[in-house]
Amino acid sequence: MKKSFQYIVAGLTFIFLVIACTKEITEDLVVFFKVEFSETTIDAFVDNKEESSFTILGAGDIAAGDYQIKYNVTEGAGSYFLNDTEVTENEFVDLPEGPQYTIEYVATEIGANTVTITIKDELNREEEFILTYNVNDTDFTFDVVPSSIGTYVNGEIDLDLSITEISEATYDVQYIFKAPVDISTQGTGTVNIDGTLLDPETLVEIPVGDTTWQFEGVTIGMVEIEFIATSSLGVSKTKTLQIEVGDTPDFTFTATLDSDSIFTTNSGAVINFDITETVGASTYVMNYRTSNTGNVVYNGETYQAGDNIPIQAGTSIGTYVGTAEGTHNLDFRVDNSNTVTVSREASLVLNFRDPDGTPPVIELIGDSEITINVGDSFTDPGATASDDIDGDISTSITVSGTVDTNVPGVYTLVYSIEDSSGNTSSIERIVNVVDNIPPVIIITGDNPLIVQLGSAFTDPGATATDNVDGNISSQIEVTGSVNVNVVGDYVLTYTVSDAAGNGASETRTVNVISDNPPVITILGDNPFQLDFGEVFADPGATASDDIDGDISSQIQASGTVDVNTLGEYIITYSVSDSSGNTTEVTRTVNVVDNTSPVITLEGTNPFLVNVGNVFNDPGANASDNVDGNLTSEINTSGTVDVNTPGDYILTYTVEDSSGNTATITRTVRVIDNVAPVITLIGSSSITIPQGGSFTDPGATASDNIDGNLTSQIATTSNVNLNIPGTYTIRYNVQDAAGNSATEVVRTIIVESNINFNRATGVLTAPANATVVVSMNSGGTGSGNAVIDARSQANTNLGIGITCWGLTGGVQCLDSDGDGVDETSGFTFSMPADGIANFTGSHTPDGTSINSGTSFSIQVSGETFNGNMGPGDGIPQ
Incomplete structure (x- = not known):
């Protein structure tokens, strides 16, 4: 593979000036690429496209045409496809936008195909790869x-x-x-x-x-x-x-034997043929093959193997005669006579043998004498039988005799066989049913049996059954003893024998132990109910053990209670005694919400509303220790009729999530605080002459609720018509709500009509008014004074009185001759015309009586005083 290159252009200053100008300059500064193929050894099939993928790394973004690819098949034959377009071998083609690519190779030759792949960049730098395809045949x-x-x-x-x-x-x-x-x-x-x-x-x-x-x-x-x-x-x-x-119809064909399949040589075996036409009809021809020698007789004609035998549809009978001893396998074929032949076949197996005088041989399978335990199941091993002619005839053996496995004894089974020629053989087997099975003892109760130290022990006993004798529990003998006061292991042995002398024994281990677990007693309630938020103080528990005594201090309590979260919590108390016996009990703590919400009324209670005014319920607030603000959950019931005075009840109710409810009520009092109004009839001030008559004109009263209250007006009066003065009549009323009207007062002025003219001595006063006259001397001596009263008709109204002065008083003479000196005055009633005339005289004694004598006239509450003397008082 060619190496990748990295070019660095000299002149760093120039690089920094133009590095961002063009893509070409950037690529000239630093260029590096690497090609990775997903795999270079590939399994493929001839004439099938097989994908290969590769990635160009280290070149940044790759546009279409930045890289080219070509291939050269150096071993085998085939071509590449790029984007479903076949690529010409040994010619560079542009790669599309990258950097991931997939090419497909189609091998046209089976076996190893080796291809050299060349990748070239824009600077003509190349990378070469060799891909190997293991091309398999698809035929x-x-x-x-x-x-x-x-x-x-x-x-x-x-x-x-x-x-x-x-x-x-x-x-x-x-x-x-x-x-x-x-x-x-x-x-x-x-x-x-x-x-x-x-x-x-x-x-x-x-x-x-x-x-x-x-x-x-x-x-x-x-x-x-x-x-x-x-x-x-x-x-x-x-x-x-x-x-x-x-157009051939369909049919079925069967061939069956009329008797057993074993026949005597040269005798005839009857065969039943049946052709059932299921569709349409036809004529039929039958032929047969045999594995031995013989012939078929059908409709009186004898046919050899391979002969065509005309056979009619339906049921018919033929005979096969075997002329040689042995097995004869017969294959019958029936063909129809239609255009397309339909064939049906049937096969039979027949055995022929020569006449036989040799009896079969019978042999026992297993021992001729068998011993089994009483109650066991007995499976007869059986026997085999063979015959020189019939061969294995074991399945034809008959057995006589029975074996009762539940009753001990000697039983005989006889096996008999007869061959096809009537020759018979037999053999016997002796079956001894014996009882050599010991009884079975079953321990009743636990074994080992745990007994607490010091407690009573009662042996649960055992049961014994025998396969022959049945229940023999009453014959069990027990040996061994148990001391319940001493910890230890004790063995009891149970022994029994059946009538046949078969013995059995079992043992029970009795463990005297002290394994009573401690007893934990929970203090306080269980379950324990705790109000939400209430501090939980675990009441604890006590523990006692029959050996260790009080072990309360060793109790371990586990579990927590979140009093701020409603729910059920489990506190587990566990304790172990010195023997390792452990007890565990639990207390359930229920954190519940039993606290009702609190409702607080807004506004006053009772709440006063003036009749006729609008009532706006100030509402209430509700809070709960768990749910918080429940104000929005408050339900209000009750109504207020602002047009009718009275007390109305509004009930505020709220319920928290635990079902606790709270209720509060507000009294809304619709009140009448408007007082009635009293209006006088007539004048508020009336003047009446003394002694005159007067009728009160009264007043009216009205109320915003009660309406007309005139009849309920209460009056108080101090008017005295006989006495001059200023008097009042007071009017008061109260409505049903207790509002009192502003008191209204009428003034009554009684003017006086009484007068005394000192100059003339004339007294005017109401008729029949009582007049009281009195005198008083001003000193002592022989001087005297006389006063007299007469009506206009000169009727004497009062006896004339003559008085003189005494030291400390006035002495009046017996004027009326009754022998009693008069008092210093007199009384009379005013005449009908209301006028009385007073006269008087005064004889002064310069030495003993003052220059004047006083007098007093009282009438209807008025008093007139004067002196009898010159220039004053009653005229003389």
């Missing part, structure tokens, strides 16, 4: 042989296909029907494979060697079939057959 032989050159309508013959190959390949076969040349009548048929119709031009892969197809005639005439076999190496072979389909 094979193909033949189709019919089992008959003709058949008939619905008749079938075999087509034997055979392939012999040189090089390993697979083979597909198809067929086509062709029109026969120079045949006036063209028949039809079908090709079948094991009863399945094969359509023309259907490819069927067949193995190397022999394959059998079938041809079936359909219509009368000549059928020409061309078979084409094509190998996977691209080679095809053909075979053409012509098969005549005739």
